[in-house]
Amino acid sequence: MRNTILLSCILLFYFTLGKTAVLNSSLDLEDTVPPKISCFNYALTQNIKSTGFAQVFAKDLILSAVDDETAPEELRFYFDGNPKMSSKLFGCNTLLGLSTSAPIELKITVEDLSGNQAHCISPLLITDTLEICPSDSGISNYSLKIEITPYKTNSIFDANISVVGPNFNQSFSGQSAQIEFLDPGKYEVCIEKNDDPINGVSTADIYKIRRHILGIEEFTDLYQYIAADVNNSCSITASDMSEIKKLLFGTIDKFRHKDSWQFVPINFSPPNPTDCTFNKCWVIEIKDRNVQLEFAAIKIGDVR
Numbered sequence: 213m214r215n216t217i218l219l220s221c222i223l224l225f226y227f228t229l230g231k232t233a234v235l236n237s238s239l240d241l242e243d244t245v246p247p248k249i250s251c252f253n254y255a256l257t258q259n260i261k262s263t264g265f266a267q268v269f270a271k272d273l274i275l276s277a278v279d280d281e282t283a284p285e286e287l288r289f290y291f292d293g294n295p296k297m298s299s300k301l302f303g304c305n306t307l308l309g310l311s312t313s314a315p316i317e318l319k320i321t322v323e324d325l326s327g328n329q330a331h332c333i334s335p336l337l338i339t340d341t342l343e344i345c346p347s348d349s350g351i352s353n354y355s356l357k358i359e360i361t362p363y364k365t366n367s368i369f370d371a372n373i374s375v376v377g378p379n380f381n382q383s384f385s386g387q388s389a390q391i392e393f394l395d396p397g398k399y400e401v402c403i404e405k406n407d408d409p410i411n412g413v414s415t416a417d418i419y420k421i422r423r424h425i426l427g428i429e430e431f432t433d434l435y436q437y438i439a440a441d442v443n444n445s446c447s448i449t450a451s452d453m454s455e456i457k458k459l460l461f462g463t464i465d466k467f468r469h470k471d472s473w474q475f476v477p478i479n480f481s482p483p484n485p486t487d488c489t490f491n492k493c494w495v496i497e498i499k500d501r502n503v504q505l506e507f508a509a510i511k512i513g514d515v516r
């Protein structure tokens with residue numbers, strides 16, 4: 213009898229242990245199930261506004277999207293399989309060559325927090341009922357594409373992008389922008405982001421900067437110089453380490469001489485090691501019909 217009770221206890225113990233192990237392993241499982249998405253099966257309509265453009269957001273062009281793990285408000289929506297393209301801007305060029313009743317087909321992607329994706333195609337009709345666009349077939353827009361690539365991380369973030377030029381003044385929030393306008397000329401492009409200063413910054417960064425200053429392990433990358441010069445002095449010194457320490461210890465709540473992020477032009481103005489200017493705006497002469505500008509986003513203080 214005693215042996216039977218003992219055996220039962222041992223069996224119960226292992227059974228419970230086994231259950232717990234199964235439970236734990238199921239809790240540890242990564243979400244591999246893509247969201248479910250469905251698009252409208254008829255064309256939605258967007259009218260060209262008095263600005264000469266219609267801006268559409270990918271999330272507004274779907275009928276429904278649900279995921280097994282990710283909450284609806286945390287799902288990400290974008291166009292053309294490009295995570296940076298959460299919205300698109302359509303100008304008069306869109307209407308060229310289209311019959312007035314021909315919708316364009318847009319590929320919408322939904323992505324959950326684990327990176328699983330699903331797609332659907334949404335028809336969209338761009339209309340010009342306000343008759344903003346010139347009616348002659350000779351109209352031609354200029355287009356400017358701005359792409360921001362975060363240095364070191366792949367994180368998607370919202371930078372404030374503004375473009376001002378002849379008869380044009382628009383602001384966007386995101387990691388990329390595609391803009392059309394009617395006139396060539398000089399355009400000022402400004403990009404800034406000044407939140408979350410502590411993002412990516414830890415004592416490991418101070419350690420790395422100290423090793424650079426002492427000549428033990430010098431920076432290998434221009435962007436490390438930009439990230440390390442938190443006090444905007446054009447040199448890497450103990451003052452930069454001190455500023456980072458103050459931020460980490462809460463003595464200050466942001467870098468006092470630089471924004472949290474610095475944007476560096478890549479394709480139209482290659483980074484120059486001797487140029488440490490903290491620019492937020494660049495003037496671009498637009499002569500070509502299609503211009504693409506690329507920027508690297510550098511998190512200030514985050515050198516490793």
Ligand SMILES: [Ca+2]
Pocket residue numbers: 243244245246247279280281282324326328
């Ligand atoms: Ca999922």
Ligand SMILES: [Ca+2]
Pocket residue numbers: 440441442443444445446447448449451452
């Ligand atoms: Ca400095």
Ligand SMILES: [Ca+2]
Pocket residue numbers: 412413414416417513514515516
């Ligand atoms: Ca870091």
